[in-house]
Amino acid sequence: MPQQDNSEIATAVNNARPDHPDRSSDDRYDPQRVENKWFARWQSDPQLYAAEPHSTKKKYYVLEMLPYPSGALHMGHVRNYALGDALARYMWMNGYNVLHPMGWDSFGLPAENAAIQNNTPPRQWTLGNIAKMKAQMNRLGFAYDWSREVTTCLPDYYRWNQWFFLKFYEKGLAYRKKSKVNWCPKCATVLANEQVVNGCCWRHEDTRVEQRELEQWFLRITKYADELLRDLDKLEGWPEKVRTMQRNWIGRSEGTLVDFKLDYAENHTGFGPAGSTISVFTTRVDTIFGATSLQLAPQHPIVGDLSADNPDLRGHVDRLIAEQRKAKEVGDIGEIEKHGVFTGRYAINPFNAEKVPVWVANYILMDYGTGAIMSVPAHDERDYEFAKKYKLEIRLVILPIPSDQEETIAEPALPFTAHQGSLINSGPYNGLECSAAIKKMSADAEKHGFGKATVTYRLKDWGISRQRYWGTPIPMLYCEIDGIVPVPEKDLPVILPDAVDIANAVGSPLGGLPEFVNVTCPKCGGPARRETDTMDTFVDSSWYFYRYTDAHNDRAPFDSKIAQYWFPINQYIGGVEHAILHLIYSRFWTKFMRDIGLITNDEPVERLFTQGMVIKDGAKMSKSLGNVVSPDEMVARYGADAARLNSLFAAPPDRDLDWQDSGVEGIQRFLGRVYRFIEKYAAPESPDWREPVPERLSDSARGLQRKLHQTIKRVTDDFQERWHFNTCIAAIMELLNDANRRMMEEHVEGEKIPLTFLAEVQRNLVLLLAPFAPYLAHELWEMLGEKGSLLKASWPKYSPQLAKEEELQIPVQINGKLRSLIVVPADATEDFVVERALADEKVRSFIAGKQIVKRIFVPGKLVNIVVR
């Protein structure tokens, strides 16, 4: 189109259609006006988004991870909830009975910190924050069923934490044992791991955190380690990344336990538990004839015994412990230099009765396996490094299997760590292949009573005791006569008392409250002491989504039948930072609940989606960087719809999103264009508005109709199958652009688009937009004269027939390079299309004088002529 025409069209388009009253620039889309109007309407109907308790519809449970009530939402929340909200609305429009609840993960440390800093009770601070954030969520227009709201810091919720704890205890899955905790000498209290910064107290940066042994409550998650691992294979709706992270975390390892007997001391007979056993764990028992030393973790109990009367050894061991701890604090235990010390003692290898020296080494971890290994320098990198340094014997016991070409077996380079090979220097096992040897040797060890095949896990039991105030009290009592006594179920909940001095507490703050601590034993009636620790907040979030199904039940955590209807969660959405802890605890809890007959599902979540982070200027938003974008500010400047739409449009949901204000401005322009498109052309009062669309349409109208149906297909497909909301929105933009262009051409060229068909386009455009920009969509729906609620209006359907192109532009390649485009009927035959292609002028000039070797025709896609 020549340049001069542009101005003419621009002018024309700027004028209203002649058959409409002139609408001037006063009609500019004002998001605040529209959103405030609908906000008020939605607030006045608390049942608007309620899930139906009894329904014949198919259910859909969509859930976003519940927030910690810090006081304000951030853009990461907005992105998370915009995703879930779009999905919930889409499923409503597709006729599902949707459960879309929200709640508050409201126990935890920040409330205590705030209490100390502002002198506000944690409860007050927390509930105030919840009110603020709930208001933000509502203003953003998220469609939550608030009648099911769960607030984990309230007794009607946490009493069931206590109830579950008693069940765990009953089943022997809650137990108490001594365990190391972080202790700050200045605070005189225990710190959570999160409160330890570079090995120092977060409040006293110059004070090193000490390790103290305390009695702690543990939940036996390791009982489910194998099932938790196995069932990961079933979770096909989960990201591979998360499944891998959980597999790593569980860290299953098959191997063999072998007992070495400690030999009698040679030179110093006066001490040392001669004849006691050192159990080692190995995955390579096939290499045991190559074991030339044992290596013990410095914290190993036998090391303690051996060094008790040996100050020299004690000194060495203490240094090894210190080195290990330092490396752990820095976080790179893999990098420290290996050190060790010979204990002066020997142990007997039960396979060949050989005496091997017993060492203590800083690279052996007490909390993995048995804290002791057999060192096989020839077949393990670490052992090799250590043996070289301390000149220990290196004995080859595995040879590589020769390849077909090789006549003789070459000596392998050391260390030779491959699992394929055959045994030498291994007595009766010589000649066996590694995996066969492992099986046979494990079996033999078991037969002779000095070992057995076993499985170890990296996963540890879950320590849930916290020496903190703002959490669920652990419902346990300690009686001088009866020992550990659970609080009887009928006495639940154990209420968390309000008046507690957190700031000056020594140890658990609840311990400073005699009226809380001192109780009578329910068994003997004598004096007893209450447990003063509270539960880890991950307990709260391990089962909260079951509570949503029956949030007001005061006889049980929830009704089994109701939970069975809603579970598993169809779609769970949240940040990948919860990929391990929260999601493993939740899976564990579900399996336990199944085993006590509460539910029937094995897994809580069918499909999991982990959205990317919201970043700004290439960095995670944080107060210290000053790159925080506040949702409130976005709502005030651009409106909730624009803020939400931008968080869906700027990147596909699984990728990190770099927030740019200019992007929101673009979205706001788009929403303005949608508004004006409806505003300008809608004529619901016209008698033609609701007439059926005529069979025959003008070319331009037919083109728009095709675009409409193609768009419905694209948005539906991208929503349903791919979750690419960015392309959904792009498709809607294209439809709008196409419609606007055709209306403009109609005006210029006088080619009619029937009003009744225009109405159809407008209705569908609004429907497509409804899950993403609910405020504007509702406003436009009303402007189109629609009476029913948009929330549950039917999602549009497309007609494949009407979406079909009648003519296609077919690229013609010559030797794979695009040379021309030809237009052919959509149903043209191969012969027809190829003939047309060959007749094309440009094509002819390219193939002139050459020989056609091959013609490739891909129906509807392209023609490729191969010439030589």
Place this chain on the structure above:
RNA sequence: GCCGGGAUGGCGAAAUUGGCAGACGCAGCGGACUUAAAAUCCGCAGGUCCGAAAGGACUGUGGGAGUUCGAUUCUCCCUCCCGGCACCA
């Protein structure tokens, strides 16, 4: 070290998984409207080169090879970035 995910214009990205690379949007440029600005609307736009222009040629999806008529897509090797696990025996 092992595992997972990435790399496409100035920027965010798209390409319905082997078939026109860059849709849609941002930023940019030109134009219309306006006294002017804002807002709005129309148009241009990967790079290099040829051409006054219309148009054309070459080149281009982190790098290198390969398979194929045809590769952002498949195979192999390499580089860099993000995430997880890690002296795990």
